[in-house]
Amino acid sequence: MCAAPAAELGITLSVLAEAPDASAALVIPSAPVGAHGDVDAVLAFAAECDVVTFDHEHVPADVLAALAEAGAVMHPTPQALVFAQDKLEMRERLTALGVPCPRWARALTVDEVTAFGDEVGWPVVAKTPRGGYDGKGVRVVASGEELHDWLDRASAEDSPLLLEEKVPFTREIAVLLARSPSGQAAAWPVVETVQTDGICTEVIAPAPDLDPDLAARATEAGLRIAGELGVTGVLAVEMFELPGGEFVVNELAMRPHNSGHWSMDGAVTGQFEQHLRAVLDLPLGSPRPRHPWTVMGNVLGGHHTELYPAYRHVMARDPEIKAHLYGKGVRPGRKIGHVNVSGDSLTDLRARARHAADYIEGAVTE
Amino acid sequence: MCAAPAAELGITLSVLAEAPDASAALVIPSAPVGAHGDVDAVLAFAAECDVVTFDHEHVPADVLAALAEAGAVMHPTPQALVFAQDKLEMRERLTALGVPCPRWARALTVDEVTAFGDEVGWPVVAKTPRGGYDGKGVRVVASGEELHDWLDRASAEDSPLLLEEKVPFTREIAVLLARSPSGQAAAWPVVETVQTDGICTEVIAPAPDLDPDLAARATEAGLRIAGELGVTGVLAVEMFELPGGEFVVNELAMRPHNSGHWSMDGAVTGQFEQHLRAVLDLPLGSPRPRHPWTVMGNVLGGHHTELYPAYRHVMARDPEIKAHLYGKGVRPGRKIGHVNVSGDSLTDLRARARHAADYIEGAVTE
Structure with missing residues (x-):
């Protein structure tokens, strides 16, 4: 892209x-x-x-x-990239910076898991520090014993698991920004990301009804993380919004990210253009949204292996839908494309984005 | 593109x-x-x-x-394309369709030019029917004698010149649309095109202060031309706006056209996407403008042969400028890129587009 x-x-x-x-x-x-x-x-x-x-x-x-x-x-440099590669490195660094995080711990043994769960409350979230994505490498467990296979491997490799409290979040939001080697940074509006079975299925830009103060603090945290970690290129900071106007950081990605796909059609500068500008140390473009609302719907692999007929139907049904197909082979649940649609009525846009994505997937047939 | x-x-x-x-x-x-x-x-x-x-x-x-x-x-078919290739074929067909055109005639001799000029008034516009672009293949002459070299060649090849009356136009406008083999058609808003020395330098979308009735009649004429000529793909109909709310067709182009470059950033569906949809008989996308105004400024080859430093300056000066460089070698006066900028204030946008194009060209240095 x-x-x-x-x-x-x-x-x-x-x-x-x-x-x-x-x-x-x-x-x-x-x-x-x-x-x-x-x-x-x-x-x-x-x-x-x-x-x-x-x-x-x-x-x-x-x-x-x-x-x-x-x-x-x-760009990003390996020194920065490690904080997106290794979730333990990330937690340690963000905690040192005072950025809000869930309570967390390292664990190699069942006893360490038990102690952490007894302290923060069960269930707890266990993550392999490296290699996970789209819900892979993450488990929610109600006891240390449920993790024995992961712990066996972690002990054998002397590579601890990351444990996190399961925070009572009200929704997931994301701060997306770009930072250049010169230090110029530009943030898009905070978005809401909707996850289904651990996979992002919808992004709403900007996040509806977001407290402006929370939006400002979340954006500030994202910019601070980018600066302190020396991030260059696009940075996505996935966050949980908590009751009472607080947030915690969930994960970092140092590249154009699913939470920013809306910007390809919905912002003056899309995240792929901005990433190129940033890593080449060109002046950054404006992240201003072009429309009051943009909704992105992910297209996951489904019943169709030949997407073209469905795609054609969607194009005819809604001439304002911007469909982006990735040219990947279709496998169930694999992200194979996304649709964007922009306008004034959020309810209408969400319905249209969902329908288009579902129709291309084959989840609906009319 | x-x-x-x-x-x-x-x-x-x-x-x-x-x-x-x-x-x-x-x-x-x-x-x-x-x-x-x-x-x-x-x-x-x-x-x-x-x-x-x-x-x-x-x-x-x-x-x-x-x-x-x-x-x-x-797509377009050769049967349609001939009306964009040959200006005499175009004039003959549009006149038969009753589409407003300047008065025109064929000429092989000085006497024929003299007779036409005496009838419609001097000076007259002479065009080689094929091969012209950007003002090439066009002359404005005050007598038949001024055309003797072209007439000698035209006679030798038995290939008449096209003569047209020089209409007292108030400005140039263009209707851009796409039509698919199935017959679906979609028109963008009528734009104003500003020419300098026969070369388009600026396009304003939509055309400011255009009488809505004229806009509707011009668009209807464009759609009718596309249908009657069997055009497939993008069609640009360049027109002269006349005093009194009338228009005449100047030229046709059957491809994405300079007058539609604004749509790449300023419309839900840009002309290059729409051309692909049209020639593949995919459903057409919405031509709706994303912003109240979009201004396109052409970048012509100028003093810089290395565009990169100027480009960088422009990006830093105006983060909302969308610059499109074509990767062509720089020759004076050659179209080597364009800039688009969209927003609410036309005066502001025109100044910004002009500055950006001028700066990349090297025509201004601050």
Whole structure:
């Protein structure tokens, strides 16, 4: 999704593609094939780039170290990226900064889990510090025993789990911003993210009925995190809104993020354009929304393997729907696209976005 | 500029590029090199395409005939395209349809020019029916003798010139619309186009202070032309607004057109997305403007050959400017990019668009 703004901005984009038919390789002329964990492939790729950035957090530390050793310019830097790669590093750092977090602890044993749960209340949330996404690597457990398999592996690897209290949140919100190496930063309005079974299904921009003071404090926290951690590029700070006007940070992502897809059509500067501007240290664009409301609906893999007929129907039914399909193979539950729709009536927009996403998925047939 | 919406829509785009470093080849993975006048190259290219469309009007008739013979699906069709390729064919057909045109005539001799000028008033406008653009192929003459060189060639080729009365227009406007093979059509608001030395330098969407009745009649004429001529894809109808609420058609273009560049950022559906939808017979998107006003400023080649530093300055000065650079070599007067800016205050937007375009060109330095 960086391909479109790169073309508009006159930026030559290359992608290290996992396969010749990877989504990105379909739209980017320069797409050598290689694995993100293959040091030689990544080094050869980076040697041709002025700036290297990342579209996920899973590039291994040894690859990042080899890139740094070779003098590659990376944004975000490995020093910042670790806080999006490792949830224990993130919790430790944010706590030190005084950023509101759920109570948390490290655990290698059932006893440590039991002690934490007895202190903060059951159930508790257990997370593998690295590698999780879309609800993977997360469990909600009512006892230490339920975690014995994860704890066995954690002990064997001497790599503790992250435990967090299960906070009584009223909804999930996200602060999305970009920061450049020069230190310029720009934040989009705080959005509401709606999760279903651990997967984001809908984003509403801006978050409806959000207390302006909370919005300001959440945005300030996001900007402070970006500055203190030295983030460059887009940063998404996922948060829980709590009763009483408070919030805690849930997770960080240092890349264009699902919570910002609305901005592609709903803001003067979309997150993919802004990420390119930021990592290249170009002046940032305006994050101003173009419309009172924009609703994003994720399209998950469903019953259709051939999306085209449904897509055509949706285009005919609603000429204002902006559908973005990713060119990925359809697997049940996989994010394969999203739709955006903007306007004045939030109720209307939510219904239209949901219908379009459901229809493309095959969850509804009329 | 079709590359970005093609990626979003999941359409696989190929371009027959005039050179490996042509603008389009920089952003489209499938870009075989070949000349648009080379029958074999065009046929080989078209054999791999479901639908063939055109980004200019200069594909020769024999190439179009060979494509038709080979069964290539073309949109617009050669039968429609001829009215954008040949201004005499266009004048004859529009006049037969009763669409308002300037008075016009064919001419092969000085006497014919003299007779026409004496009838409609001097000076008159002379045009070569094919191959002109951006003021090329157009002369305003005060006597038949001034045209003797063109007339000598026209006579030798038995290919008459087009003569038109010089209408006392108050400004230039344009109707931009798209029409699909199924017959669905959608028109953007009528825009004002500002020309300097025969080259469009600014477009204001919608045209300020346009009489709503004139806007409706102009749009109706555009839709009627599209339907009667069987146009598929984007059609631009350039018009002169006359005193007294009338208009005449100046020229036709059957492709995304400079007068529609504002729509890339200013409308729910931009012209490049709409052209793709139309030629593929997908349902058309909404042409609704996203903002009260959008102003487009063309960037012409000027003093800078390296645009990047100026571009960076413009981005920093105005975070709402959307600059689109084409990746073309800089030659004085060549269209090398454009800027769009949208908002509520037309005076403000015009100043900002003009400044940004001028600064990138090098015409102003602060």
